[in-house]
Amino acid sequence: MSSSTNRNRTWAVALLTLLVVALAAPAASAQEYYSRRGTSASTEDTTDNTYAEGLAPVAPPARTGEEVVLELGDDFAAVVAAHPAGTHFRIAAGVHRGQSVTPRDGDTFTGDAGAVLDGTVPLRAGDFSRSGGVWVAAGQTAEAFVHNGRFHGSTEDGFERHAANNDLWNGDTRLNHVNSRGEVDSPDEWFFDYERDEVVVGVDPASASLSLSVPWHAFRSEATGVTVQHVTVTRYGSPAQHGAIHAQGHGWTVRHTTVTENHGGGVLIGPFGTLSHSRITANGQIGVTAWYGEGIVVDSNEIAHNRTLQYRLGWEAGGTKFKETTGMVFSNNWVHHNDGTGIWFDIDNRDSVIRSNLAEDNLIGVNIEISYGAEISDNTIRDNGAEGYGDIGAGIWVSNSSNVEIHHNEIADNRLDILATHYERGAGAHGRYETHGLDVHHNHIRITGEKPTGLRVYTGEDHFYTERGNTFRDNTYDLSEAGTTFWWQGDRSWDQWQALGFDVNGSFAAAGNGSTGVRTPYAPVGYGHAA
Template sequence: MRLLVNRGMTALALMVLASACAGSVDQSTTTSARQPTPPQSTTVVRIPGPLSESVMLSPAMDVERVIASAPAGTAFIFEPGTYRNVSIEPKNSMSFVGQPGATLNGSTVLEGFTQQGSVWILAGINAEGRVQGNCKEVALMCSRPEDVYINSVLSQQIEDANDVGPGTFQLNYDTGVLTVGDDPAGQIVELTTTEFAFFGTASDVTIDGFIIEKYANPAQSGAIQAKSGNTLALRWRIANNDVRFNHGVGIKLGAQNVAEQNRVYANGQLGIGTGPGGFDNIIRDNEVYGNTTIGFLPGFETGGMKLTTQTRLLVERNYVYDNAGPGIWTDIDNIDVTIAENVVENNLGPGIFHEISYRAVIKDNTVTGNGFGWTQWLYGAGILIAHSPDVEVTGNVVRDNRLGIIGIQQDRGTGAYGERELRNLYVHDNIIVASEGSSGIGQDIGSEAVFSEWNNRFESNTYYVNANEYFRWLGKVLDFNTWNSFGNDLEGQTFEIDAFDP
């Protein structure tokens, strides 16, 4: 029996919660974490007054029952090991801390496959989650949240069992037969079966130090889901976690949440997202990479982050790279947004994309090698401001993207704070390095007001470019002198690209 005592106590009232070992719990793990011998019971120390209770948990325990039985304010510490198919709905002021190697795994290990020709089958699968999302033609099953991992390598779900081969699988939802194209002998085969690791609307929750992987969360939902329906959870702190291999979004924030120092990678749809109507959220010091693995359409909330309908949003000091979509995407009625000091590299979509939103400052970011997967019109930019008023773009280094800094105007109607128009765009004191592409403004509404009447301007930027004609204005790509003649960058400079010294 383990006794966990909070510091600073003057009196103790002991409450012992017996927790029978769950014999069916799978302790296998894809990490190298030590597998401890689980305790047979848990001692909870109740501290009189405002201090919370603390509980030590092990993988062999019925973790969900222990947490559900505990009062608000309880602190839980998870010993190393794999907690399989655990789904936690916190109460107010609960904290959850994982010791190194503590892994919440939303999958079930599958055994007993039978070979049939060049494939292997397993009957009796009863798993069918919510269908959600828009898929590419080559990945039409991406909207199904059931994924298969073989030794933590993702297999692609396909429609027809007759087409299954190496690296693919098919799940017949009518018959419950799973067909895989890789020999499962001696391998760990996992099927995602549980929707959320953490979910709900409790306030003041801490989630710190876990590996959170292989949850069957549908598209547009997070493995960590700080909301329920349209109700957002307040003041969650999500820190120091590895959130990976989940079907939909890695982390979905509520309001007044902080996501910091997490690694969020290889999730099927998106790295970090937000619930609608959030406010005062902070996303900082995270590493967000390799997301969008299952074949969702690029315009369907893909990439590193997609953040919607936020007020007073801060995104700072994140490293966002190698995502199959935009790096940082603020879309739909965001206002008072700051995107600062991020490093955004090699994302297939725009590096930083502010779309049909409002007041924002995008400053001091390093944006490199983005946009080459989004070749339609002017969308593949390092920094893209689309149909959004009152945006300042300053102090950024924008280097070797498909396009540099671009503003665009299309007919996108009216939003929560007025017309969705590219007005008062102020692009100044940036460094743009480019061997191709352009920077400037484009429109397809048949009006030149975006150039002449809406107070959009470029000032004091420095360009290192190969092409003499690099500057986009009035439907043309211009040389620097002509660009100046429209009042842009009168204090700006251009140099040959070889002169750039990073």
């Protein structure tokens, strides 16, 4: 252990390096965003940066007492187990491969600038032998997560092996895990034969840089009060519905992290936990998830480009999904380009708050499904929508959920803008799943999509149109083309819509007569540390 003077000097240098890296290296996609918006990413940009302050990098917390440094080559699990709960661990700069930690109550893990936890282990050319047109590495004993006798997770047809949570990488490219040995017939394909403990590849290992995702989690435990910060977590073999950071216990804080390219989920956050100021990108199944918790906060994160594997959209895939939460707050996040739902509250969530986010270029922007009570306010929701998915593809979709209030949002250019649906979905923990008490008011909506905004009832229970408290009021609409705009027991024009009693104090105009007033949501600052 170094002296206090040397330790403080080392920490000061690391902190200065972190701040320089964070301020000097904006996210690559931020400049693209500013370019698309026609605004400047320079310091002279005077656009209302409502989201920017919350995303600014901060210094790691002040240190008191001794700390334990996790160095390159250390066995993290053994070092952590050798110290008492509540220890502050500092992760040294560099790429730490194959580490998996079980935190205890009150443990803190803080990365130096450049600290990366990488869940892969190298496979060397000498591990392989030629067998016909493929190469085979024997003695590969990594285990996949199996649930009810099968790999966990529902996949699109033909991609069943994507549910096996070990990934093979060639440099920065994830290879396609095919369903049998015989299907490996190109350099970008591979197969893990778990029965024979063999990895089969179609690329010559001598000309490749192969590595296999082995551990499932970088951090996982049911401990309380754990903090993980200022570190990159990448390429872990997290199963579907699990996080590479798997915060099962109460009161975890995960902040200033980059969690990217893990197999299943990026981050699972538990009761009274907080995920903030982090970048969650390019994970195979989902970016962020939470189960069975109250008091969860997800604030000021970038959640983007998740669902890089072929998990089934309707099962669970995309940016986020939250189940059985109470009073969860999802705020100030940039949720974009997820190949699935961006913000998804599904199954028995209560009193959810979705506030001040930007959701753009997802297959669905926001989905409240079979849940009870939500407030969706002050968001910008634009350019979302999947072609060919029926009612799926809305900016905001309320499906069999009660007492949802949608207000003061900027909503533009989605395939469908605000759609509520009522099917027969049975009952949950707090009563029948049904669409009632929907209150949509004071939103600014630019309609360019192919289908109308409104309510669709599929059960024949027409009283949901007239007697269950579902209403639109005081909204402002811009319309790109003449034609049907609303759905309420059939197609409705603006005049017919108002005759039903909706938006009688609202306004309706051709597009171009108004502006969505979209705010710049993202400040070009760093999260975690790049490898």
